[in-house]
Amino acid sequence: MAILHSGLLQRALLEIVVLGAACGALGVWLLHLRHAYAAESLAHAMLPGLVLASLAGAPLLLGAAGGVLVTAALIALATRDARVGSEIAVGVVVTTAFGLGAVLALSPQVPVGIDRLLFGDLLGTATSDLLTAGGLAVAVGACLAVGHRRLAVAVFDPVSAPSLGVQPPRVELALLALLAIAVVAAVLSLGNLLVFALLVAPAAAAMRVGRSLRAQILLAAGLGSLSGLLGLVASSELDVAASGSVALAAVALYALAAIAAPRTPRGASGARRSPMEALGAPR
Amino acid sequence: MTAVTADRTFSASAGERRPVDAHVVVAGLAASYGAGPPALRGVGFEARAGQAIAVLGPNGGGKTTLFRALLGELAAAAGEIAIGGAVAYVPQTERSRLDFPVSALDVALMGAYARTPWYRRVAAADRALARASLARVGLAEHERKRFGTLSGGQRQRVLIARALVQDAGVLLLDEPFAGVDQTSERAIMGILDELRAEGRVLLIATHDVDQARRWDRVLCLRGEQVAYGPPSQTLTNAVLEATYGAEIVMLDCGHRAVAIQHHPH
Numbered sequence: 222m223a224i225l226h227s228g229l230l231q232r233a234l235l236e237i238v239v240l241g242a243a244c245g246a247l248g249v250w251l252l253h254l255r256h257a258y259a260a261e262s263l264a265h266a267m268l269p270g271l272v273l274a275s276l277a278g279a280p281l282l283l284g285a286a287g288g289v290l291v292t293a294a295l296i297a298l299a300t301r302d303a304r305v306g307s308e309i310a311v312g313v314v315v316t317t318a319f320g321l322g323a324v325l326a327l328s329p330q331v332p333v334g335i336d337r338l339l340f341g342d343l344l345g346t347a348t349s350d351l352l353t354a355g356g357l358a359v360a361v362g363a364c365l366a367v368g369h370r371r372l373a374v375a376v377f378d379p380v381s382a383p384s385l386g387v388q389p390p391r392v393e394l395a396l397l398a399l400l401a402i403a404v405v406a407a408v409l410s411l412g413n414l415l416v417f418a419l420l421v422a423p424a425a426a427a428m429r430v431g432r433s434l435r436a437q438i439l440l441a442a443g444l445g446s447l448s449g450l451l452g453l454v455a456s457s458e459l460d461v462a463a464s465g466s467v468a469l470a471a472v473a474l475y476a477l478a479a480i481a482a483p484r485t486p487r488g489a490s491g492a493r494r495s496p497m498e499a500l501g502a503p504r
Numbered sequence: 505m506t507a508v509t510a511d512r513t514f515s516a517s518a519g520e521r522r523p524v525d526a527h528v529v530v531a532g533l534a535a536s537y538g539a540g541p542p543a544l545r546g547v548g549f550e551a552r553a554g555q556a557i558a559v560l561g562p563n564g565g566g567k568t569t570l571f572r573a574l575l576g577e578l579a580a581a582a583g584e585i586a587i588g589g590a591v592a593y594v595p596q597t598e599r600s601r602l603d604f605p606v607s608a609l610d611v612a613l614m615g616a617y618a619r620t621p622w623y624r625r626v627a628a629a630d631r632a633l634a635r636a637s638l639a640r641v642g643l644a645e646h647e648r649k650r651f652g653t654l655s656g657g658q659r660q661r662v663l664i665a666r667a668l669v670q671d672a673g674v675l676l677l678d679e680p681f682a683g684v685d686q687t688s689e690r691a692i693m694g695i696l697d698e699l700r701a702e703g704r705v706l707l708i709a710t711h712d713v714d715q716a717r718r719w720d721r722v723l724c725l726r727g728e729q730v731a732y733g734p735p736s737q738t739l740t741n742a743v744l745e746a747t748y749g750a751e752i753v754m755l756d757c758g759h760r761a762v763a764i765q766h767h768p769h
């Protein structure tokens with residue numbers, strides 16, 4: 222197999238395995254806290270940041286980070302208006318940002334094609350970017366391990382949490398910050414549209430099968446890595462787009478889990494929540 | 505002047521975990537959410553070690569506000585609170601996420617989180633305490649079971665065990681008998697009596713007037729304090745009408761009175 226001999230593929234493989242593990246573990250918390258919508262929103266809304274960075278010749282990671290920060294600020298601003306529901310506010314901000322990104326990306330000056338920004342380019346990413354992204358993914362995993370107890374209390378019993386030494390709004394804010402970091406780290410490899418698959422599919426699969434919280438998190442991390450591995454191998458053997466293969470592998474693993482354990486995913490039931498609602502914004 | 509004091513009268517590492525002098529003294533307390541008008545005012549009472557106080561009142565009457573003020577989560581707009589012993593909150597079990605994959609032991613261990621540094625695992629002594637607390641509430645064999653699969657009464661006992669792991673001298677219980685079968689109700693009663701005998705202070709928010717007769721004192725709240733005293737003086741028709749207004753339903757000429765509108769949400 223080519224993957225064993227090519228330095229380029231080995232580098233990409235290492236990157237996607239680390240990224241898959243971090244996104245998988247993070248995804249379990251996102252689903253338990255019902256933040257899947259936030260994950261999708263943040264990933265899409267950073268597009269103008271990516272395009273502007275590419276126009277300015279700045280590192281794409283920097284553009285992604287800028288895009289996330291501006292989006293978060295705009296959402297915070299939009300939800301201040303009590304007449305606008307937080308989900309509507311998020312929807313308006315995200316589609317505006319995405320539309321702006323598309324308009325910018327179609328201008329002839331953009332050196333990087335919009336398809337690369339939307340769908341990622343695992344094999345064409347510079348080594349320095351890959352290293353940074355890998356480092357960010359490792360940092361996200363470490364933060365999740367350190368914050369495990371606080372996250373568990375914030376999800377399980379937010380009413381009593383303060384008397385147990387945990388402030389749920391702060392914990393949720395920290396989780397959303399980790400989400401932003403993970404999305405920034407993953408966007409170059411997987412692209413704007415497909416990051417979401419790696420955040421949600423492995424976690425949803427693990428929550429169907431895993432009986433304990435620890436099992437769910439470890440399984441999701443493993444499935445995330447496995448999705449990356451399978452997707453990349455399929456991409457190199459069949460000569461198809463890497464990010465698409467990774468996303469399809471993640472969803473295929475979820476389908477297997479759904480067949481193996483056909484019942485409602487644990488903790489994923491109930492209404493979805495917007496990112497701002499989690500911060501205590503009025504509904 | 506506002507003062508909230510919490511003397512920890514017993515250490516977390518002590519082998520013998522008994523609160524020495526748990527007490528709650530509240531004087532002229534008013535509390536509000538944000539800048540709004542006080543949700544609760546004119547509250548003053550004194551609960552000594554070993555006393556159980558029923559907190560009665562309609563929805564929005566201020567029971568939750570009082571608890572949050574005692575927990576230090578809500579700054580008092582006026583008045584003073586002095587508390588001896590750590591304060592623990594025992595929520596209604598349906599308020600927690602029943603689909604979250606944690607075991608009874610995991611939940612009891614949460615009581616030790618506040619004193620566990622972020623870079624450490626939960627101490628072996630605390631794990632032992634969590635097991636002992638579950639055994640104390642009669643759930644030793646259930647420690648590995650998922651919290652969500654236990655019965656309402658068993659879940660309530662797990663949450664009481666968590667308060668014991670918190671080393672609470674003062675327990676604030678929110679409707680501990682709501683959605684609990686009779687066997688569990690008796691078990692919980694027995695546990696609460698034991699906790700009283702150890703000198704802990706219990707505040708029990710309830711809608712059940714009949715149930716309130718069992719406790720040492722009754723605190724009636726309706727935006728402000730309506731009455732405080734032994735059941736014989738507070739559970740009178742006049743006081744209950746002042747507390748609940750038209751909501752109260754009198755049965756058997758006042759001997760069995762049950763306030764309607766359960767489960768405040």
